[in-house]
Amino acid sequence: MHTNLSTDAGLAGNRLSPATAYRFARGEEVTSSFGHPARLSRPLDWLVIADHSDGISMIGDMLAGDPDVMAFEQAAKWSKGMTEGGQAAIDTKNDLVKTFSAGKVEPHLVAMYSPGSRKFKRVWEGVIADAEDYNEPGRFSTLIGFEWTALVNGNNLHRVVIMRDGPMRASQVVPMTTTPPQGSPDPRDLWKWMKNYEEKTGGEILAIPHNGNLSNGIMFPLAERWDGFKLDEAYATDRARYEPLYETTQVKGDGESHPYLSPDDEFADFELWDLGNLDGTEVKTNNMLAGEYAREGLKRGLAIEGRLGANPYKFGLIGSTDSHTSLATAGEDNFFGKNSVDEPSPERMSYALKKVGGTPLNSWQNSASGLTAVWATENTREAIFDAMLRKEVYATTGPRMTVRLFGGWDFEPQDINSRLLARIGYEKGVPMGSDLRRRPEGASAPSFLVYALRDPVGANLDRVQIVKGWLDKDGKTHEKVYDVAWSGERSLEKDGKLPSVGNTVDVVNATWSNTIGASELGTLWTDPDFDPAERAFYYARVLEIPTPRWTTYDAHRFGIDTPEGAPTSLQERAYSSPIWYGPQS
């Protein structure tokens, strides 16, 4: 979640502070940057504000006419343009972005908003103070964090950095940035900074990469990075340690799977952003996709572990909004857009965000997604962070379904009928995010206890799937999606596919009915293709029945047509973190 402290958010009209973002997330009504009353129908339990560390608060200071900043000719010019509004503000935004991208911002101005300056430290102390003000253990937790926004030739390597700790430790450092000489765009330097934080403060910290789909193949390297660095054991162990999670779904597209990589998966084509890299300067080609999507990353991890003895991509799956509006909205029917200029209006879904190789990336492609669910022991910073570290988390694309996944060797068919499913799951097996326990003598295959309950005020469930990836003896990776539980009287067809659940969406009125689907689904599933010699992972994907997309709600509200090409409905989903098997397990 970004607030007006982020340069790009401020440029796009966000005038809402971190305090407003917290108030909104915990359920209060606020007024949006463009004057709409905004409120969540159901509050969130916790929030991470992760503003871009590079240039943090610079735009706000320019707008406020901060004398330190106005002393710079560039800043004074931009401040004047932004304050004038209208075309002058648009021209200013374009000029500012162009100047930043070209690295032509006055070096002393950059230094003022970089580690080492008093202003940078003061801003960070404000970030911490706001988090502290709104942290109410047991009711609403605020985790202190920032975004380390590395971009390599326009290719996205962003990481959200989150601390377990409060002000005593967080204030002993300032965020790392990506602009040399104070910062670095190399993730290995970020991990060094994180290690230093832990050693210096005794605290704990993690980083979550996101938008591999805009990295043009460099998010999950298989053997060599973009700069020629060859992956080694240290890279694998450091990445696994500091990056236990991957943000799989958010406003800039879903990154679980891609039809090119998973041609047999009819649900892989979901809310994709696959035209190019983040800034649209390079068109994407198919050979880049394997280095971008979560499922393929998990598979590459198995292959690297087979080669180096350590798995750099042993990550759990989460979702976030990445909204730049200070408004954490992930629901299709209450979507406030990525940027403040995308707040609800008849125009917001009918323009091109940018062109990539001549192809427009349209504003209707913004995705109203997602949320992170953590199986935390209590609603506190520490418990939420600990659940993230052990990867006992799952992603949703917005709805609040409940998902459980346990893997083990001793489950019995009646276990799924227990009302104490988690108790049995922990007793006999391991939860999502774990390694399977050692295979007992004579055990033929692992079983998975998987259970999903629909969002109480949301849509019924279509099906539950188990996604398996594995590494064969020749070092090749494979994947298979199994339908394991589904609603209605459907049967698997000859090709192994389950017929569609149907679609009740009333496009004109932007509504649907729960006359199809099931309110809960669960099963005990045993891997029919298990080979004890092969490394593997298993995660659950839970699909809702089709519901209206945010563009359909907008069309209904504003009495306009949905944009050409935009789906009128979608099947929201949840992704559990995987459970891994290794021959040594």
Next chain:
Amino acid sequence: MRIAPLVIAITTLVSMPSAFAQEMGETPSETMLSKTYQNKTYSPYALRLAQLPPNPTLG
């Protein structure tokens, strides 16, 4: 939501073998859990049972 796990925690602590209970208050390490599991007297995830959350926490 906050009370339920605490009640379970107390119940579990009382019913747990004393050697295991001594470890309470410490973060369970995988080593300890594996060691505990080997004798199969009680669950390796007894500590986790003490922490059963009723619902996911959303953010």
